[in-house]
Amino acid sequence: MNYELVSGFETHVELSTKTKIFCGCTTQFGGDPNTHCCPICIGLPGTLPKLNEQVVHYAIMAGLATNCEIANVAKMDRKNYCYPDLPKAYQISQFDMPLCKNGYVELSNGRKIRILRIHIEEDAGKLIHQQGNTYIDYNRGGVPLIEIVSEPDIRTVEEAKEYVEKLQLIMRYIGVSDCKMQEGSMRCDVNISVRPKGSEELGTRTEIKNMNSITFIAKAMEYEFERQVSVVESGGKVVQETLRYDEASDTTSSMRGKEDAHDYRYFREPDLVTINVLDSLIEEIRESLPELPFVKLQRYIDELGIPETDAQLLTKYRKIAEYFEDSIKGTQNPRTAANFILGQIFKRLENESAKEEFDIKTTADQLREMILLIESGKVKMNLAKSTLEKMLDTGKAFGELVSESDMAGLSDEALIELCKQAVSENPNAVADYKAGKEKALKSILGTVMKNSRGKADANMAEAKLKELLS
Amino acid sequence: MITREDILNIALLAKLDVAEDELDNLTKEMSAVVAFADAVNEADIKTESFDNVNNLANVFRSDEVQPSLPNEEIIKNALDSDDGYFVVKKRA
Numbered sequence: 077m078n079y080e081l082v083s084g085f086e087t088h089v090e091l092s093t094k095t096k097i098f099c100g101c102t103t104q105f106g107g108d109p110n111t112h113c114c115p116i117c118i119g120l121p122g123t124l125p126k127l128n129e130q131v132v133h134y135a136i137m138a139g140l141a142t143n144c145e146i147a148n149v150a151k152m153d154r155k156n157y158c159y160p161d162l163p164k165a166y167q168i169s170q171f172d173m174p175l176c177k178n179g180y181v182e183l184s185n186g187r188k189i190r191i192l193r194i195h196i197e198e199d200a201g202k203l204i205h206q207q208g209n210t211y212i213d214y215n216r217g218g219v220p221l222i223e224i225v226s227e228p229d230i231r232t233v234e235e236a237k238e239y240v241e242k243l244q245l246i247m248r249y250i251g252v253s254d255c256k257m258q259e260g261s262m263r264c265d266v267n268i269s270v271r272p273k274g275s276e277e278l279g280t281r282t283e284i285k286n287m288n289s290i291t292f293i294a295k296a297m298e299y300e301f302e303r304q305v306s307v308v309e310s311g312g313k314v315v316q317e318t319l320r321y322d323e324a325s326d327t328t329s330s331m332r333g334k335e336d337a338h339d340y341r342y343f344r345e346p347d348l349v350t351i352n353v354l355d356s357l358i359e360e361i362r363e364s365l366p367e368l369p370f371v372k373l374q375r376y377i378d379e380l381g382i383p384e385t386d387a388q389l390l391t392k393y394r395k396i397a398e399y400f401e402d403s404i405k406g407t408q409n410p411r412t413a414a415n416f417i418l419g420q421i422f423k424r425l426e427n428e429s430a431k432e433e434f435d436i437k438t439t440a441d442q443l444r445e446m447i448l449l450i451e452s453g454k455v456k457m458n459l460a461k462s463t464l465e466k467m468l469d470t471g472k473a474f475g476e477l478v479s480e481s482d483m484a485g486l487s488d489e490a491l492i493e494l495c496k497q498a499v500s501e502n503p504n505a506v507a508d509y510k511a512g513k514e515k516a517l518k519s520i521l522g523t524v525m526k527n528s529r530g531k532a533d534a535n536m537a538e539a540k541l542k543e544l545l546s
Numbered sequence: 547m548i549t550r551e552d553i554l555n556i557a558l559l560a561k562l563d564v565a566e567d568e569l570d571n572l573t574k575e576m577s578a579v580v581a582f583a584d585a586v587n588e589a590d591i592k593t594e595s596f597d598n599v600n601n602l603a604n605v606f607r608s609d610e611v612q613p614s615l616p617n618e619e620i621i622k623n624a625l626d627s628d629d630g631y632f633v634v635k636k637r638a
């Protein structure tokens with residue numbers, strides 16, 4: 077029989093606020109243990125939490141960017157559980173009145189992954205287990221999170237990967253989170269069940285907790301799918317349980333016993349007041365949202381004539397997209413800027429985070445000036461390319477590196493002079509060429525280009541050389 | 547009606563060890579506590595909505611960093627600490 081994967085995601089995203097959700101402590105990652113703490117976030121008696129307004133705004137932004145309805149009235153609730161990562165023995169979260177609900181993320185195959193809800197809550201502290209003891213650092217405790225809960229609409233591992241990547245892209249674009257999975261600012265709990273293909277019923281699901289790498293999410297899902305299929309095939313029943321994925325052995329194992337049966341005894345958080353969200357605020361936030369990446373992608377393809385693969389690279393990182401858009405203002409062909417960015421500039425950005433940060437010395441205005449010179453015919457592509465390298469090295473403008481006379485290019489006489497010089501500098505190559513080795517011309521041509529400091533036009537120089545050597 | 551099973555479940559959730567011979571007494575005590583709270587239900591009231599009795603909404607902080615406490619202050623009351631960390635016995 078053929079089986080189908082059914083999966084839903086609970087995705088925790090740490091918000092990029094400066095301070096924690098209920099106190100003024102910094103949210104900075106790292107720091108010495110228990111140095112980003114105060115009586116509120118370590119839950120001392122007699123303290124009162126006060127909600128960070130930015131958290132509400134960021135959550136609304138996240139909701140709007142994922143097509144959610146925003147609640148006009150929301151409240152906070154206590155989720156009770158006793159574990160050392162929560163100093164109060166409860167987490168302040170939202171239960172039945174979350175800020176956002178009923179949204180979706182659309183995948184490239186046209187399927188919509190529905191989002192049930194997005195709520196705000198506080199993160200827990202970090203635990204280090206060592207020799208029978210647990211060391212606790214509450215720096216992360218109280219850092220604001222949104223939890224994005226999807227419906228079980230994911231059917232393949234590919235869809236799961238795309239869903240997580242899309243969420244990551246959206247949240248980064250709108251600036252509510254850096255979504256660094258390796259630093260834990262984005263983590264997923266993955267629900268999985270299997271059912272015979274064509275069936276509409278949902279099977280018993282298991283939950284793999286706390287995944288923080290897309291690669292491992294994919295591996296864990298593949299493993300868990302196979303495991304459940306073989307349980308069902310052999311006549312057994314899948315047990316509802318929480319699993320841990322072990323990266324080293326690429327297997328899942330049960331994490332919690334019966335004694336941890338979920339009984340969170342939610343009730344309204346008495347220390348915090350109701351959150352009212354006016355329609356005017358929702359509209360104001362909607363207006364302030366940047367153009368979302370998929371909308372941008374389509375516009376680049378349709379209106380700017382950028383090939384799809386290039387458009388995908390350009391829109392994947394918000395800063396690169398902004399740089400591209402600034403650099404094409406007033407230019408004729410957007411593909412020129414796209415080629416410089418995806419070629420010479422991309423080469424200098426070694427990894428994802430370098431691309432994300434996009435810390436390069438040449439400004440978009442400097443690139444645009446150079447493109448305008450190319451388009452007006454004042455500067456040859458060769459010269460532009462070689463000068464761009466220097467611009468990227470030094471941060472200097474094109475005009476600082478190349479004089480007007482350089483830009484004018486070479487006169488015919490000067491080019492002939494350079495060709496003659498190159499011929500006399502390369503007697504061996506000349507002999508080879510005359511003996512019929514066409515390729516030898518390339519090294520002579522290289523000398524011309526080098527001596528002209530990129531100013532010579534390669535095609536013209538090649539023609540001149542052939543003339544000289546005929 | 548509070549049962550012995552309720553007490554065992556509450557103890558489990560609160561990570562408390564309850565001995566067999568304590569159960570009867572605890573069940574009785576808890577029943578009394580719940581009965582006391584039940585008195586609230588007898589009150590003659592016109593509304594059933596207690597969701598926002600103080601009628602307050604939107605009390606917010608602005609997102610500005612305030613100094614945290616020094617580590618010594620934070621771990622001052624800890625039963626055990628090491629190198630700035632709180633230390634507790636590992637839970638099974």
Ligand SMILES: [Zn+2]
Pocket residue numbers: 096099100101112113114115116117118218
């Ligand atoms: Zn604090």
